[in-house]
Amino acid sequence: MRGARRxxxxxxxxxxxxxxxxxxxxxxxxxxxxxxxxxxxxxxxSNWLAPLGPHVDAFERELSALVGVENALALSSGTAxxxxxxxxxxxxxxxxxxxxTLTFAASANAIRYTGATPFFVDCDAATWTIDAALLDxxxxxxxxxxxxxxxxxxxxxxxxxxxxxxLQEVCAGxxxxxxxxxxxxxxxxxxxxxxxxQAALAxxxxxxxxxxxxxxxxxxxxxxxxxxxxxxxxxxxAREPAPxxxxxxxxxxxxLSNVLAALGRAQLAVLGDRVAARRRINARYxxxxxxxxxxxxxxxxxxxxGNAWLTCILVDPERFGADREAIRLxxxxxxxxxxxxxxxxxxxxxxxxxPVAGGDVSARLFERGLCLPSGSALSDAEQDRVVAALRxxxxx
Ligand SMILES: *Cc1c(COP(=O)(O)O)cnc(C)c1O
Numbered sequence: 143m144r145g146a147r148r149x150x151x152x153x154x155x156x157x158x159x160x161x162x163x164x165x166x167x168x169x170x171x172x173x174x175x176x177x178x179x180x181x182x183x184x185x186x187x188s189n190w191l192a193p194l195g196p197h198v199d200a201f202e203r204e205l206s207a208l209v210g211v212e213n214a215l216a217l218s219s220g221t222a223x224x225x226x227x228x229x230x231x232x233x234x235x236x237x238x239x240x241x242x243t244l245t246f247a248a249s250a251n252a253i254r255y256t257g258a259t260p261f262f263v264d265c266d267a268a269t270w271t272i273d274a275a276l277l278d279x280x281x282x283x284x285x286x287x288x289x290x291x292x293x294x295x296x297x298x299x300x301x302x303x304x305x306x307x308x309l310q311e312v313c314a315g316x317x318x319x320x321x322x323x324x325x326x327x328x329x330x331x332x333x334x335x336x337x338x339x340q341a342a343l344a345x346x347x348x349x350x351x352x353x354x355x356x357x358x359x360x361x362x363x364x365x366x367x368x369x370x371x372x373x374x375x376x377x378x379x380a381r382e383p384a385p386x387x388x389x390x391x392x393x394x395x396x397x398l399s400n401v402l403a404a405l406g407r408a409q410l411a412v413l414g415d416r417v418a419a420r421r422r423i424n425a426r427y428x429x430x431x432x433x434x435x436x437x438x439x440x441x442x443x444x445x446x447x448g449n450a451w452l453t454c455i456l457v458d459p460e461r462f463g464a465d466r467e468a469i470r471l472x473x474x475x476x477x478x479x480x481x482x483x484x485x486x487x488x489x490x491x492x493x494x495x496x497p498v499a500g501g502d503v504s505a506r507l508f509e510r511g512l513c514l515p516s517g518s519a520l521s522d523a524e525q526d527r528v529v530a531a532l533r534x535x536x537x538x
Contacts, residue, residue: 166477167528170351170452173519175412181404193218193378195400201407202361205346208410209328209338211363213370216398216406217377220325220347220360224252224295226373226396227321227343227362231293233258238289240281240318242272242297242304243486244504249297249323250487258292262488264500269443270299270454270507273500274308280499281316293319298327298337299484300513301353301420301451302443306332306340321345325360328353329417329449337449338363348402353416353451353518354409356402417449419518423525424450427514430529435538436461440511452513454483459510463538466512472535478528483511 185197198216206214217223233239235257241250243262253260263280266273277294284291294313296304304322313320320340325347327337338344348359364370375381380393398406424439431437436458442448459465464472466482473480485508488498515528 177408185404190400193397197403201403215362217360221248222396223345223360223362237292240294245297261497271304297323301449303332332446356406416518420450463536469535
């Protein structure tokens with residue numbers, strides 16, 4: 143009874159007031175569990191309206207337990223988590239940091255915030271994540287050129303983990319530290335372990351389009367309590383322990399609000415359901431499009447299970463009879479949102495001056511790749527609409 147009421151309320155919350163019955167299908171909209179209002183009300187009524195409080199503490203504990211990493215720090219964004227990760231590792235001006243080129247700009251921006259310089263590494267066509275062999279060569283190459291290479295930012299793409307056994311070997315060989323950009327991979331696994339425990343530090347995002355959301359927020363996790371304690375201090379303006387305001391290093395205002403942490407707890411409680419729903423949607427797209435010529439899917443790596451945050455297809459324009467952009471426009475014409483796969487960083491005007499190892503694999507994925515609506519509340523009927531519109535784009 144309570145459960146049914148909760149579901150109805152959740153459904154009402156998802157539909158904007160006054161929207162027609164056939165509404166726009168978004169790429170990855172928020173999906174309330176139904177407990178958000180109750181927990182946010184508690185945050186308000188208890189008057190913990192601050193970037194600290196009992197919901198922040200509980201959210202950190204609950205996420206830490208779920209990902210199996212001892213220490214967690216709730217922050218205002220995934221980008222802030224990446225920035226603090228690199229900062230507490232001592233990365234700064236004069237250092238170089240390797241980064242997956244196929245990613246969202248935040249991964250590389252965080253490197254620039256520290257004053258360090260990124261260099262980009264192509265992905266492996268079999269996983270769409272950073273190519274470990276190429277990374278090995280790239281670090282050696284930058285070292286030979288005199289660069290002080292200090293760290294690697296490895297990005298778990300569209301909910302699929304990188305091959306961390308291979309990356310850890312490369313990083314150990316070159317004595318560089320590994321940072322996991324797990325913004326897209328909460329709920330995924332690598333060799334049976336939850337995503338987030340594969341590197342010295344990992345960053346999650348709870349932005350509105352991610353698998354669970356606080357409307358905006360992030361979390362930094364790590365096994366080393368000193369690193370997380372330092373990040374915690376930096377996230378609150380780096381106050382020294384003193385009754386007055388005492389500062390000896392540059393701090394930031396990066397903490398998560400207690401109100402948003404309440405939202406996060408309501409969302410985290412249903413993470414398992416959300417992963418199952420997205421994986422089901424992914425499997426259903428594969429089944430529905432199995433006979434579509436020239437359409438293939440992002441491969442699932444054998445070493446783990448992705449959270450299927452976004453389902454991505456590759457379009458062979460000759461075989462399908464339309465290219466990726468024609469399909470995107472055909473979907474948009476019937477009010478369905480789809481997005482090209484991330485434009486690689488080495489092709490971005492902002493990062494065009496930085497070194498890149500390889501680049502053709504990710505450039506081709508950008509040219510041919512399309513992310514389809516993948517929200518965990520997507521109904522079969524809505525998904526059928528997406529598939530019909532996609533097929534109609536072919537001029538065959
Ligand atoms: C979303 C995302 C981020 C940034 O997270 P925010 O919470 O939006 O700051 C970083 N890296 C990747 C790969 C992302 O997808």
